[in-house]
Amino acid sequence: MYQEERLAAILQYLQEHQRISVQEVVEKFSVSRDTARRDIVKLEEQGEILRTRGGAILPSLSKKSYSHQERMQLDLSGKRRIAQAAARLIKDGDYLLLDASTTVQLTVESLQTKDHVIITNSLATAASVARKDGVLVKLLGGDVNPEDQCVHGTRTIENLADYHVDKVLVGACGLTTSGLVSTNEDHGYLIREMIQRADQVIILADHTKFGKSMLYRVASLERIDMIVTDRQPGREMAEALEKNEVEVIVANE
Numbered sequence: 443m444y445q446e447e448r449l450a451a452i453l454q455y456l457q458e459h460q461r462i463s464v465q466e467v468v469e470k471f472s473v474s475r476d477t478a479r480r481d482i483v484k485l486e487e488q489g490e491i492l493r494t495r496g497g498a499i500l501p502s503l504s505k506k507s508y509s510h511q512e513r514m515q516l517d518l519s520g521k522r523r524i525a526q527a528a529a530r531l532i533k534d535g536d537y538l539l540l541d542a543s544t545t546v547q548l549t550v551e552s553l554q555t556k557d558h559v560i561i562t563n564s565l566a567t568a569a570s571v572a573r574k575d576g577v578l579v580k581l582l583g584g585d586v587n588p589e590d591q592c593v594h595g596t597r598t599i600e601n602l603a604d605y606h607v608d609k610v611l612v613g614a615c616g617l618t619t620s621g622l623v624s625t626n627e628d629h630g631y632l633i634r635e636m637i638q639r640a641d642q643v644i645i646l647a648d649h650t651k652f653g654k655s656m657l658y659r660v661a662s663l664e665r666i667d668m669i670v671t672d673r674q675p676g677r678e679m680a681e682a683l684e685k686n687e688v689e690v691i692v693a694n695e
Contacts, residue, residue: 463497527693542592543613610640614647616654649673
């Protein structure tokens with residue numbers, strides 16, 4: 443087996459078992475300990491794993507962030523199912539606060555209700571729903587981030603303090619048993635402020651977001667009222683959600 447094939451197989455093993463030892467590499471691939479160590483060093487140099495005493499693990503922190511365009515292309519069918527289920531939670535006359543999530547954007551594009559005031563930091567959402575009848579859109583002020591198609595910064599935080607709404611809809615970057623998490627502290631602080639301004643907190647999260655650990659904790663699970671997802675979470679996550687009385691709504695196929 444060539445080294446590149448072995449490295450791919452080691453990564454596949456880590457995806458399934460979370461940890462591998464040098465001895466396991468030796469036994470599984472019939473190589474010397476020196477070769478096994480070189481494979482692990484190579485994977486670390488590529489940024490794929492973290493070396494530990496006697497072996498390797500996958501990094502537990504998710505650091506990758508995607509542009510608005512990239513996020514719109516990720517598992518679009520799952521996003522649409524979640525969006526349609528979330529849209530059914532919105533009633534005529536609801537005042538809504540929306541983050542710049544693409545799933546949240548799809549949710550408000552699916553709305554069949556009316557008489558809404560929508561407050562958002564998303565340029566894409568504001569442009570999309572401003573054409574809907576019976577909807578008044580208020581775009582938060584701040585610095586424009588063209589990649590994420592949103593506004594952010596100190597002015598955005600200050601602007602939020604002027605509002606109070608019925609419901610906030612937030613797309614999750616990650617959800618752990620400790621709460622809602624984000625790769626970016628500034629983004630996380632903005633979402634935390636949004637959550638403070640709403641009577642009901644609704645998180646939209648596909649199944650890949652469960653258990654995804656990130657740099658910054660935005661809010662504990664006890665601050666969340668509902669999670670709309672495409673699959674039931676695993677046992678540990680489900681128990682944490684039940685303990686914190688978070689209602690889980692699974693979108694139908």
